[in-house]
Amino acid sequence: MTTSTTPGKLLTPQQVADRRAQASHTSPCVSMFARMLLRAAVLRRRRAASALLAMIVSAAVATAMMNLYVDVQAKLRTEFRNYGANVVIVAKDGQSLPADALAKVESVLGAKTKTLAVPFSYAVARTHDGQSVVVVGTDFARARQLNHWWKVSHWPDAPNEALIGMRAATVLSPKIGPNRQPFELTFQGKAIELAPAGMLQTGAGEDSRIYLDQSEFQNWTGVAPSTIEVAANGTAAEVEASIRQLTQVLPAADIRPVRQIMEGEANVLNKTRATLYASAMLVVLTSALCVLATLIGWVFDRRRDFAIMKALGASERLINGFFAAEAAALGVVGAILGFFIGIGVAAWIGRVNFHAPVVPRFSVFPYVLAGSVAVALISAILPIELLRRVQPAIILRGE
Amino acid sequence: MFPRIVYESFRRQARRKLLAGIAITLGVAVATAMIAVATDIGDKINRELRSYGANLVVTPQEDTLDVEVGGVNLKPPSDGAFLNEADLPKIRGTFWHHNIVGFSPMLPVTVKVGEGNNNNKDAKDVTLVGTYFNKALSFGKDDFTTGVRITHPWWKVEGSCGDGRLARPGRVEDSPSSCGWPDDNSQDVLLGERLAAKLAKKPGDTLEVDGRQLTISGILSTGGAEDNQIVAPLALAQQILGKPGAVRRVYVSALTKPPDALSVRDPKTMTPEVYDRWYCSPYVESIAYQLQEVIPHSHAEQIRQVAQNEGTVLSRIKGLMLLITLAALFASALAVSAAMATAIYERRVEVGLMKALGAGNLAVSAIFFAEALLLALVGGIAGFSAGALLARQIGRSIFNSQISIEPVLFPIIMTIAVFVTFAGSAAAIRRAVKFDPVFALRGEG
Numbered sequence: 065m066t067t068s069t070t071p072g073k074l075l076t077p078q079q080v081a082d083r084r085a086q087a088s089h090t091s092p093c094v095s096m097f098a099r100m101l102l103r104a105a106v107l108r109r110r111r112a113a114s115a116l117l118a119m120i121v122s123a124a125v126a127t128a129m130m131n132l133y134v135d136v137q138a139k140l141r142t143e144f145r146n147y148g149a150n151v152v153i154v155a156k157d158g159q160s161l162p163a164d165a166l167a168k169v170e171s172v173l174g175a176k177t178k179t180l181a182v183p184f185s186y187a188v189a190r191t192h193d194g195q196s197v198v199v200v201g202t203d204f205a206r207a208r209q210l211n212h213w214w215k216v217s218h219w220p221d222a223p224n225e226a227l228i229g230m231r232a233a234t235v236l237s238p239k240i241g242p243n244r245q246p247f248e249l250t251f252q253g254k255a256i257e258l259a260p261a262g263m264l265q266t267g268a269g270e271d272s273r274i275y276l277d278q279s280e281f282q283n284w285t286g287v288a289p290s291t292i293e294v295a296a297n298g299t300a301a302e303v304e305a306s307i308r309q310l311t312q313v314l315p316a317a318d319i320r321p322v323r324q325i326m327e328g329e330a331n332v333l334n335k336t337r338a339t340l341y342a343s344a345m346l347v348v349l350t351s352a353l354c355v356l357a358t359l360i361g362w363v364f365d366r367r368r369d370f371a372i373m374k375a376l377g378a379s380e381r382l383i384n385g386f387f388a389a390e391a392a393a394l395g396v397v398g399a400i401l402g403f404f405i406g407i408g409v410a411a412w413i414g415r416v417n418f419h420a421p422v423v424p425r426f427s428v429f430p431y432v433l434a435g436s437v438a439v440a441l442i443s444a445i446l447p448i449e450l451l452r453r454v455q456p457a458i459i460l461r462g463e
Numbered sequence: 464m465f466p467r468i469v470y471e472s473f474r475r476q477a478r479r480k481l482l483a484g485i486a487i488t489l490g491v492a493v494a495t496a497m498i499a500v501a502t503d504i505g506d507k508i509n510r511e512l513r514s515y516g517a518n519l520v521v522t523p524q525e526d527t528l529d530v531e532v533g534g535v536n537l538k539p540p541s542d543g544a545f546l547n548e549a550d551l552p553k554i555r556g557t558f559w560h561h562n563i564v565g566f567s568p569m570l571p572v573t574v575k576v577g578e579g580n581n582n583n584k585d586a587k588d589v590t591l592v593g594t595y596f597n598k599a600l601s602f603g604k605d606d607f608t609t610g611v612r613i614t615h616p617w618w619k620v621e622g623s624c625g626d627g628r629l630a631r632p633g634r635v636e637d638s639p640s641s642c643g644w645p646d647d648n649s650q651d652v653l654l655g656e657r658l659a660a661k662l663a664k665k666p667g668d669t670l671e672v673d674g675r676q677l678t679i680s681g682i683l684s685t686g687g688a689e690d691n692q693i694v695a696p697l698a699l700a701q702q703i704l705g706k707p708g709a710v711r712r713v714y715v716s717a718l719t720k721p722p723d724a725l726s727v728r729d730p731k732t733m734t735p736e737v738y739d740r741w742y743c744s745p746y747v748e749s750i751a752y753q754l755q756e757v758i759p760h761s762h763a764e765q766i767r768q769v770a771q772n773e774g775t776v777l778s779r780i781k782g783l784m785l786l787i788t789l790a791a792l793f794a795s796a797l798a799v800s801a802a803m804a805t806a807i808y809e810r811r812v813e814v815g816l817m818k819a820l821g822a823g824n825l826a827v828s829a830i831f832f833a834e835a836l837l838l839a840l841v842g843g844i845a846g847f848s849a850g851a852l853l854a855r856q857i858g859r860s861i862f863n864s865q866i867s868i869e870p871v872l873f874p875i876i877m878t879i880a881v882f883v884t885f886a887g888s889a890a891a892i893r894r895a896v897k898f899d900p901v902f903a904l905r906g907e908g
Binding site (some may be wrong): 101114118121123125128129132136139140142143146147148186188195196197198200211212213214215231232265266267268269271272294320321322323324325326327328331332335336338339340342343344346347349350351354357358360361409413416417418454 | 482486489490495496497500504507508511512514515516519520528529530532615616617684685686687763765766767768769770771772775776779780782783784786787788790791793794797798801802804805806807808809851857860861862889
């Protein structure tokens with residue numbers, strides 16, 4: 065800081081020492097190290113770029129696979145909820161559920177989103193010619209959401225409109241023409257005039273029934289809901305917990321899981337997850353192999369640098385450190401870039417296949433980072449171990 | 464000369480060739496395994512989805528309405544039409560009989576349960592359902608068994624085994640357990656869980672049903688309406704009803720293809736070619752159509768809850784596997800390319816020497832491509848076998864069944880292996896060929 069030097073003029077050892085002291089906040093050794101790392105990348109742009117590309121692709125593929133693996137269960141579970149209710153609440157001994165049952169169910173399950181509870185009440189009415197037919201009161205808006213598989217020509221939207229099951233329609237057929245004439249049903253002497261809104265086709269018991277709006281049904285028959293069908297979202301354990309909670313809130317009712325749905329779902333989910341896991345492992349392994357192949361080539365390619373450094377008296381630790389730092393830097397940069405590309409790929413797969421974006425999971429990042437750096441280090445150390453046994457002179461002579 | 468150069472190159476640089484060979488082998492193995500798993504997963508998941516139960520129901524054509532609330536039939540039992548039990552084995556004669564996993568007939572009968580005679584005040588009205596449990600049938604030369612144990616896999620039975628041990632559902636040591644399940648030719652019945660609790664009966668007790676003494680072989684738990692019913696062999700239900708050979712409805716469990724634009728069309732409006740294509744595709748609609756053809760006076764309908772959702776789940780999983788297979792193919796192609804590029808890049812000096820001795824670009828490229836081809840073939844064959852083993856392992860550990868490798872996959876995989884190896888080598892070879900021999904010989908690589 066005392067003397068200023070002009071370029072080209074030789075410095076005395078004192079001056080050099082002074083300048084070093086001046087630049088003491090960055091240790092000379094570190095700055096040299098950083099410079100070597102940077103120059104190595106810049107000078108061999110092409111090879112470094114291809115190594116980095118391999119790194120990015122592997123990290124991207126690994127990220128996408130892990131994201132999908134974590135998310136696919138939630139995605140498939142949403143698909144499975146289309147199967148309808150997985151929990152059924154039935155009043156004991158043919159009675160009705162308490163009036164506040166639905167509110168209670170919703171308050172218990174309300175915390176969780178996408179949980180749907182639909183009330184059903186049943187009565188047997190008679191048609192004009194004395195045939196028995198089951199009439200069901202329900203909430204159409206909810207039933208429509210719960211039972212996606214119902215094939216309905218037109219949902220009722222006006223008062224006194226009913227949904228007629230396919231087979232029930234054949235009984236009423238003389239009365240139901242294309243012009244949707246109203247028909248009459250009687251329950252314990254009370255008659256009601258209904259207009260058919262649409263036809264319902266399910267292939268199951270619903271086909272023989274007539275569906276009415278709950279409040280109209282209750283005004284007519286005085287029968288309150290006896291069944292609530294619930295589509296509870298979540299893992300098997302979460303559904304179990306919901307069932308336990310509901311049992312406490314509604315001691316007067318029988319609450320049971322629909323085993324057919326629960327078991328089928330568990331079955332398919334487990335198998336799919338296992339397959340996906342195996343595939344993800346294979347893909348991640350392959351991409352690690354790709355990095356390994358590229359990096360080994362890269363390091364071998366630079367055996368001349370290695371020999372010169374050694375000839376200039378660099379310690380083995382320094383050389384190892386240098387190559388390791390280079391590999392680690394490559395791993396970090398590749399992991400960061402690959403992570404974001406991988407999230408994009410996962411989101412794209414989610415959109416294409418599940419019609420819903422896959423939520424990016426940043427918790428995956430540490431694993432991708434650690435994996436990338438580990439693979440990069442392994443692929444750098446492996447060829448160095450081989451090179452170490454060779455005399456620098458032999459490498460420099462080009463043999 | 465040409466074969467000798469290639470041969471010597473393999474002999475002298477065995478280690479480097481090994482690295483590239485391993486990369487190709489692993490890449491091809493992963494690709495083979497993934498393609499095999501992806502092509503087979505539809506079938507495998509389809510079978511898993513069958514645990515949701517039957518997806519088709521066959522009813523008599525002139526059936527009257529079911530008047531049923533909460534699993535209790537309120538209709539007079541002899542009312543309505545029936546199917547003929549003798550027609551059922553014909554289900555195995557339909558075009559898609561290989562896709563039919565199983566079927567179970569159902570015959571519900573309202574009976575009185577209780578001590579004493581029919582006039583007993585304590586007697587209760589209960590539904591007794593007659594069905595097949597695991598019935599041995601034959602159609603032509605085809606012997607098979609079918610029943611609710613196949614079509615309703617979620618039914619669990621708790622009952623005493625021969626040695627008096629209680630069988631618990633879900634225990635490994637009891638499976639495949641026939642403990643508790645009645646024989647199809649016996650007079651034994653299953654008692655629904657809730658009904659059993661109400662009547663305070665346990666396996667081995669006798670139950671008086673319409674004046675008959677029946678032995679309870681097990682307690683049935685289904686989570687559905689059957690928990691309040693009695694399930695009996697079909698013949699017994701027919702005896703009680705007094706209508707031999709009668710069946711109310713048949714549940715059919717079939718492996719089907721997800722619905723698409725063709726499946727939902729009305730067969731009556733199709734041209735003959737379209738009709739053939741529709742008829743020969745395992746859509747749930749065309750199987751229903753074929754069931755109506757073989758069973759007289761019947762109406763077959765898909766159970767939409769099962770059939771429709773199955774299609775979406777299946778196509779989602781298949782689509783996912785397809786995309787992952789693409790990712791796997793991409794990753795293995797990249798690994799092969801990387802290995803080849805590295806192997807060639809190291810041999811620039813050799814290229815310089817060859818060029819200095821007068822070899823043309825074409826001759827040099829030909830040598831490299833010949834080596835790549837050889838590597839691809841050897842690595843491809845090794846990788847295909849390894850991939851086949853891998854796929855088999857995945858099939859066995861996840862699905863407990865074989866994943867079959869189609870022989871047609873072999874040429875496809877080999878073509879892919881050769882193509883990828885060439886593609887991976889091309890850039891490196893081009894660069895090696897372009898490299899100035901002077902620099903190479905001076906050792907300034």
